[in-house]
Amino acid sequence: MNDDIPFALPLMGAEEEEAARRVIRSRWLTTGKEALAFEEEFAAFLAPRHEAPPLAALAVNSATAGLHLALEALGAGNGGTVLVPSLTFTSTAEVARYLGAEPVLIDVKPGTFHIDPEALERTLDRLCRGLPAYPPRNGGGAGFGPTGRPQAVMPVHYGGLPCDMAAILEICRRRGVKVIEDAAHAFPSELPGGEFAGTLGDAGVFSFYATKTITTGEGGMVVTRDREIARRVSLMRLHGIDRQVWNRYTDRKASWYYEVVEPGYKYNMPDILAAIGRVQLGRAREFLAMRLAIARRYDDAFRHEARLAIPPTGPGDARHLYPLSLDAALDRDALIDTLKERGIGVSVHFIPLHLMPWYKNRYGFEAGDFPASLDRFKREISLPIWPGMTENQINRVADEVLSLVHR
Numbered sequence: 001m002n003d004d005i006p007f008a009l010p011l012m013g014a015e016e017e018e019a020a021r022r023v024i025r026s027r028w029l030t031t032g033k034e035a036l037a038f039e040e041e042f043a044a045f046l047a048p049r050h051e052a053p054p055l056a057a058l059a060v061n062s063a064t065a066g067l068h069l070a071l072e073a074l075g076a077g078n079g080g081t082v083l084v085p086s087l088t089f090t091s092t093a094e095v096a097r098y099l100g101a102e103p104v105l106i107d108v109k110p111g112t113f114h115i116d117p118e119a120l121e122r123t124l125d126r127l128c129r130g131l132p133a134y135p136p137r138n139g140g141g142a143g144f145g146p147t148g149r150p151q152a153v154m155p156v157h158y159g160g161l162p163c164d165m166a167a168i169l170e171i172c173r174r175r176g177v178k179v180i181e182d183a184a185h186a187f188p189s190e191l192p193g194g195e196f197a198g199t200l201g202d203a204g205v206f207s208f209y210a211t212k213t214i215t216t217g218e219g220g221m222v223v224t225r226d227r228e229i230a231r232r233v234s235l236m237r238l239h240g241i242d243r244q245v246w247n248r249y250t251d252r253k254a255s256w257y258y259e260v261v262e263p264g265y266k267y268n269m270p271d272i273l274a275a276i277g278r279v280q281l282g283r284a285r286e287f288l289a290m291r292l293a294i295a296r297r298y299d300d301a302f303r304h305e306a307r308l309a310i311p312p313t314g315p316g317d318a319r320h321l322y323p324l325s326l327d328a329a330l331d332r333d334a335l336i337d338t339l340k341e342r343g344i345g346v347s348v349h350f351i352p353l354h355l356m357p358w359y360k361n362r363y364g365f366e367a368g369d370f371p372a373s374l375d376r377f378k379r380e381i382s383l384p385i386w387p388g389m390t391e392n393q394i395n396r397v398a399d400e401v402l403s404l405v406h407r
């Protein structure tokens with residue numbers, strides 16, 4: 001029997017199968033009733049219905065698509081700048097380029113995996129004064145990087161732990177800059193006051209990619225209380241067509257007539273995925289409890305080991321990842337290789353964007369430009385933390401890591 005422990009494994013079963021079958025039997029395969037129901041249920045999960053202004057949820061086919069749409073709805077583009085953490089997946093930054101804006105990288109706060117509000121404020125001030133985003137390396141000149149007006153900030157709730165949104169919102173509001181939360185990892189991240197990460201900025205975007213906390217294989221959700229953003233995202237996710245036309249072939253009352261008012265995109269979520277998403281949504285709290293229990297077990301195993309640092313945590317942590325930090329003296333890459341040989345899948349989150357060839361070449365970055373991100377990256381391994389892991393599997397991961405650290 002193969003007793004390998006994968007890095008990630010979605011928990012799916014008879015209910016998800018039945019949901020997919022229901023859609024296949026209905027023979028309505030594209031966006032339809034299931035997607036509408038998923039949106040309503042998702043919004044209701046995150047915000048009470050009676051709340052004003054109401055939270056709109058708009059299903060899309062990936063978080064990348066959702067980030068693109070949210071940024072487009074804010075009017076970002078044409079040489080403006082969009083500020084994102086350097087320690088993130090490329091989606092967060094690449095969507096700025098789709099629109100002709102320039103991503104500007106911000107270092108993480110030392111000792112955390114989250115965008116540093118102080119560094120964010122300094123960079124916003126440079127951009128507002130017309131200076132290049134990055135200060136000069138050796139004291140001389142005006143600096144380097146894009147100079148465009150800041151149009152949006154996209155903090156990432158890395159690993160499901162909410163960013164310091166109070167600080168970020170205050171900094172951005174004072175300068176009239178919009179905030180789109182990259183909540184790809186953060187479902188559900190409930191803060192002590194009952195609010196959820198992803199609902200605090202001008203818009204938030206969740207991912208249902210195969211490894212995420214709930215999954216539809218591929219998929220995403222944009223949430224916003226801003227009616228104009230909701231209207232624009234809804235328009236642009238389906239070709240820029242001026243009204244809902246998904247039922248125009250089957251509903252007697254629906255007209256064949258429609259108008260294209262913008263050159264939009266093809267980002268809608270099909271009903272098979274939405275039906276699976278509805279089941280997963282119903283299991284989100286159960287999955288969260290399982291991830292929290294795994295994280296507790298890992299914390300207990302590693303807390304007293306001097307050469308390991310357990311992940312920072314705090315209120316609302318959805319524990320999508322378990323990013324363990326190794327002492328700099330340990331060979332992180334060799335440890336990953338050995339774990340792999342022993343059948344344990346691990347990953348690294350993330351290779352900072354400033355090390356990636358495209359970003360490095362376009363903006364002239366050096367490895368040391370974002371020292372906190374670089375330090376985090378070099379020492380980090382993400383351990384398996386998926387719902388359904390058995391006690392044995394959790395213990396085996398912890399024991400293998402400890403045995404390698406002690407070698």
Ligand SMILES: Cc1ncc(COP(=O)(O)O)c(C=O)c1O
Binds near residue numbers: 065156207219
């Ligand atoms: C921080 C972050 N943002 C955005 C995305 C994009 O999500 P999707 O694959 O749904 O487009 C990911 C995916 O891994 C991510 O990690």
